[in-house]
Amino acid sequence: MDPKPLWLLAELTYRCPLQCPYCSNPLEFAGPRFKRELSTEEWCRVFRDAKALGVLQLGLSGGEPTLRSDLEELVRTAHELGLYSSLITSAYRLTRDRLAALRQAGLDHVQISIQGADAELSDEIAGTASYRDKIAAYHYTRELGFPLTVNVVLHRRNLHQVEALIRLAESLGAERIELANTQFYGWAFHNRDALMPTKAQLEAAWAVVQRERQRLGGRLEIVWVLPDYHEQFPKPCMGGWGRAYMTVTPAGEVWPCHAAGRITTLRFESVRERPLEWIWHESEAFNRFRGESWMPEPCRSCPRKEMDYGGCRCQAFLVAGDAGVTDPVCSLSPRRHLIDATVAQVERGAAAQATPEQWTYRAAPASRALAAKG
């Protein structure tokens, strides 16, 4: 029997006032594939169908989800269904009144991103002056009684700030800080050479995390998301393909994770054409890499397959050009040299003190230009 999903990531819109160069949204987010956003009624139907399938956790994300003027209504529906809802926001222009209305509607948890520990770096990485709004919104969430997660995507330009970021989250009274090393999909893959940290940076940051965990005890949970290019074995991506997780994009396509839409060899269905239940159980995209029967060697005979499910299909597609091979991050993969070459290039550049490459900001004109290039 197929597993029951637990998680739904609802990407309500790909519009976003921030321009972070590591954005996980598709490069072609501004193109026709994602243009016609689902209506309020369509989203509410998705939530109902997801709950009936077994979903319990709902992430309201984007893009910037607060740009949807119907967000309160969507939250209310989710709450009535018994979904535990998290708002995943940049907090740009997010007012106390809006947060209070969302609280009233039944929102359970707020996660606010920050790009650096001070306004100068945070605003530079975001490409938009947003630091002040974020700090204000952190305080509003505390005043309104929301559990708060501070989320930081880490990369070469901000890894040195890990201690200051933890201190910031502590001073805000957050429950959790997620220190998520950049995973290379979407815009992050496009900007990989500019974002990839050095091994020395990662080791220094990890030492800080261990020390701060000791100091803080249970007062602040520090979540450290590993930088998988620097690991020996792949991550158990999404807890396995089509096992617990689904993403619905702004225009209604359903993906096994928020990066899967990039795999051009799969056909993705839309909630506008098919019931969610059919998509989860029957569609080619969800079944293609479900379970173990798709696995090639070295995964097929490897005892680790029950721990990592063969790693990440999107990474296999992006790096090795084939979504059906072992995640090239795995040291047992015959394609690991592709990862090693990328890491080594960054180390050489750092040793020579070369200026890192410039990144491309995530923005609609760049997106359209990249979509046109294919």
Add this chain to the structure above:
Amino acid sequence: MSPASAAAVPRVAPKARLQWDDVRNRHVLLYPEGLVILNHTGAEILGVCDGVRSLAEIVATLEQRYGASGLEPDVCALLDGLAAKGLVLYGP
């Protein structure tokens, strides 16, 4: 040995929510970025953590309900595990 005294009053933390899931026919405890699917015993224990009863009263209530004795280690093991994750709070 539980870090909480017998007089401590355990309750589900505000960030967490205990509810019935009719897809799995189980109680679930939902919290930011996570969840616990509870077995019957776990759900029974959390169900009597009403923020009024003390740990000793909770153990007594459950022992009476099931005509059992010596439940304290099981109750404490569950509650302490959840308390370590910040999902149960011990109040005075």
